[in-house]
Amino acid sequence: MRSTADHSNQNFSISDPILEQRQRKAALWKSLFRLSTLIGIIALTILILSIINQAFGLVAIQDKVDRTTLSTQPIESLSQKEMIRLIEKNLSKNRVRTLDRDIPLVERSHKDLYTLIEREVIQVKIVDSYPLFKSVITPQRFKDRVLLDFPKAKIQFKLWLNLSFLTHTMSNIPEQAGIRTAILGSLLVILIALFVSFPLGVSAAIYLEEYSTQDTWLSRLIQTNIDNLAGVPSIIYGILGLAIFVRAFDPITSGKVFGVEGANGRTILSAGMTMALLVLPILITNAQEAIRAVPSSLRQASYGLGATQWQTIWHHVLPSALPGILTGTILAISRALGETAPLIIVGAATYITKDPSGIFSNFTTIPIQIYNWTTRPQTEFRNIAAAAILVLLVMLLSLNAVAIIWRNRLNKNR
Numbered sequence: 454m455r456s457t458a459d460h461s462n463q464n465f466s467i468s469d470p471i472l473e474q475r476q477r478k479a480a481l482w483k484s485l486f487r488l489s490t491l492i493g494i495i496a497l498t499i500l501i502l503s504i505i506n507q508a509f510g511l512v513a514i515q516d517k518v519d520r521t522t523l524s525t526q527p528i529e530s531l532s533q534k535e536m537i538r539l540i541e542k543n544l545s546k547n548r549v550r551t552l553d554r555d556i557p558l559v560e561r562s563h564k565d566l567y568t569l570i571e572r573e574v575i576q577v578k579i580v581d582s583y584p585l586f587k588s589v590i591t592p593q594r595f596k597d598r599v600l601l602d603f604p605k606a607k608i609q610f611k612l613w614l615n616l617s618f619l620t621h622t623m624s625n626i627p628e629q630a631g632i633r634t635a636i637l638g639s640l641l642v643i644l645i646a647l648f649v650s651f652p653l654g655v656s657a658a659i660y661l662e663e664y665s666t667q668d669t670w671l672s673r674l675i676q677t678n679i680d681n682l683a684g685v686p687s688i689i690y691g692i693l694g695l696a697i698f699v700r701a702f703d704p705i706t707s708g709k710v711f712g713v714e715g716a717n718g719r720t721i722l723s724a725g726m727t728m729a730l731l732v733l734p735i736l737i738t739n740a741q742e743a744i745r746a747v748p749s750s751l752r753q754a755s756y757g758l759g760a761t762q763w764q765t766i767w768h769h770v771l772p773s774a775l776p777g778i779l780t781g782t783i784l785a786i787s788r789a790l791g792e793t794a795p796l797i798i799v800g801a802a803t804y805i806t807k808d809p810s811g812i813f814s815n816f817t818t819i820p821i822q823i824y825n826w827t828t829r830p831q832t833e834f835r836n837i838a839a840a841a842i843l844v845l846l847v848m849l850l851s852l853n854a855v856a857i858i859w860r861n862r863l864n865k866n867r
Contacts, residue, residue: 507613513608523543533559536563613840633808638819641725646726646732662744688795699717699719724799724818727796739785790845792820803817
């Protein structure tokens with residue numbers, strides 16, 4: 454008995470250094486995983502803080518036209534009729550007709566008329582800006598610089614991301630520029646891409662997982678192509694969309710077949726179809742994984758009760774796979790929402806002030822607008838580009854939040 458116990462203790466003592474070595478390796482890999490996660494969090498934090506730093510801060514504002522020469526009393530205290538007369542007196546007739554065509558001056562509110570006077574007549578301009586963190590830490594340095602360079606300027610805290618930024622269209626003046634047209638264009642492009650890619654992607658996934666069960670050369674070829682297409686650079690899809698939707702199907706995508714005149718194939722419809730091609734392989738792959746995760750016992754139980762294959766798919770497989778399908782769809786659409794290269798090739802405008810009136814309109818999107826603003830030399834355009842990035846991030850987070858809420862509700866109802 455003693456020899457057996459001594460032998461087992463000897464084996465334990467021999468294996469103890471090996472166990473310690475394995476534990477050290479495990480601790481090392483655990484530390485590396487923690488470090489990589491920490492680096493990712495730090496990088497994301499720096500990115501968000503740098504964007505916020507540009508989107509807010511102190512600015513120096515100066516009037517191009519002295520407002521005291523326009524009226525003997527403060528302009529904000531003028532009546533609506535007096536403001537309209539002031540606008541008509543100081544602007545050209547063509548400019549007044551343009552403003553009146555957009556929204557008649559007599560129908561504008563007192564606040565809108567005052568804003569119009571500041572923008573068009575007084576021409577309030579931001580002559581210098583200061584980032585958020587420096588505005589909080591060293592505001593006096595900015596005040597001294599402005600006092601030296603622009604002694605007549607006023608200093609105030611500027612929220613570049615505000616209501617007017619969301620409701621105004623593009624402008625060559627940073628403080629008057631807005632992102633309304635880009636938001637509408639992005640939403641229309643994404644809606645078209647969703648309506649086209651979702652039924653096609655889910656249908657293809659159902660066929661590949663439920664009907665094409667035999668491992669044939671054709672099914673392997675299709676699956677290989679789908680997997681490879683998911684990794685194709687997005688600019689290739691832009692070239693494909695240019696060749697097919699913009700040029701080959703120009704009568705349809707331009708709306709000429711439907712009586713729309715003056716348009717070409719570089720429309721929202723072409724952009725949406727191109728984005729649908731871009732996300733279709735990703736959506737098919739995600740839908741396949743979600744359908745594949747449904748237990749086969751669920752199908753067998755349905756067949757055992759006499760249900761057909763289609764009834765089994767419609768009433769049991771799809772409801773169980775729908776949460777995963779929706780998550781994959783939102784992730785695919787989120788990628789399309791941030792794409793720039795395919796839309797530039799298809800024909801997205803870098804400068805457009807007219808809102809899209811339908812699927813046959815010219816368009817721009819938020820990423821295109823951000824690209825346009827970041828190429829400008831003025832610091833103020835980089836400020837509104839940062840504000841546009843925040844809008845894009847909010848839209849992406851909102852899509853992901855909708856997907857999570859919808860998925861949780863579907864899981865509760867199962």
